[in-house]
Amino acid sequence: MNRRDFDADIMKEIKERWSPRAFAKTPVDPVDIKGVLEAARYAPSCFNEQPWRFILGDSDPIRGQIFGLLTEKNQRWAKRAPVLILIVAQKLFEQTGKDNPWHAFDSGTAWGFLALEAWRRGLITHGMGGFHKKDASALFDLSEHELPIAVIALGYQGDPKVLDEEQQLKEHPSLRRKASESVLIGWNTEWE
């Protein structure tokens, strides 16, 4: 297993955070659920629109409903996650009713804040794109202007041995391309 490399000293939560699949079944204290939602609340957004919405599954029936939307591959591990949250992006500006081109971008920022606050509290998160979006819209009666965009598993890290063999092999922090490789124009090679 390769280890993540760091070319700069960055904040502890960003440095340490990763997305495990092995969840312990320990329930999450409501204080922590409120805490991660409060962190998402204070994300910046275009015109302060705050287009992120959450469907919070911390217990059945909602948790089970969100679980039922996941792909089989995600269900295999997410069945142990005590909290599942569906992130929904509101596509229109509230004031004007016009398209908000930043609905997904700003919702991603809120998710990032949620993930870091979770890590700070000793919780893990794992974001999933693999779920049935049309079924999500139907199940939760979302309008065409509400886009179900990701499901987040939230809970405590568990023993990797609870995972099947295939998923155990993936149970480590994923690597990244170098920061410089994401700079299309303007990277200064003297910085290396």
Next chain:
Amino acid sequence: MNRRDFDADIMKEIKERWSPRAFAKTPVDPVDIKGVLEAARYAPSCFNEQPWRFILGDSDPIRGQIFGLLTEKNQRWAKRAPVLILIVAQKLFEQTGKDNPWHAFDSGTAWGFLALEAWRRGLITHGMGGFHKKDASALFDLSEHELPIAVIALGYQGDPKVLDEEQQLKEHPSLRRKASESVLIGWNTEWE
């Protein structure tokens, strides 16, 4: 001026961060530029695609080129920001060439990580949606699969008096709806 309220104890950087317009002209140390890009690097993304790309304007000509794309209203204050970064979302999965529905969402997460790391380092950021996207694509020769999505001003906080009167009045942290108001389904009223 109303003050932000907090219903949970959240991480210092999220609690304190806001988006000032009053920038000092002090240049940003390359160590800090590398640092904020390194924080963005470690954002999570769907299939670890890392769809965020940056055009980094820490000096002319690139800084001036990005500045020229901004709306007049943003130029009025952003002229003092020493670093301007254009965020570009890569719309296709690298491996399959298929549409990545999370290109904007994941790029927003990377921007959130960048903003928090900047704040930790004593820097401020201000994200802008107000810029000419088509001109950006033409100027930087972006393909149809690369979406210019936001411009970030990065630098040090300055004296609000450098702003014009209209923008001075807005120079304070913006408020948010309550966390519970962003939960479409599943908020527990016993938590209040």
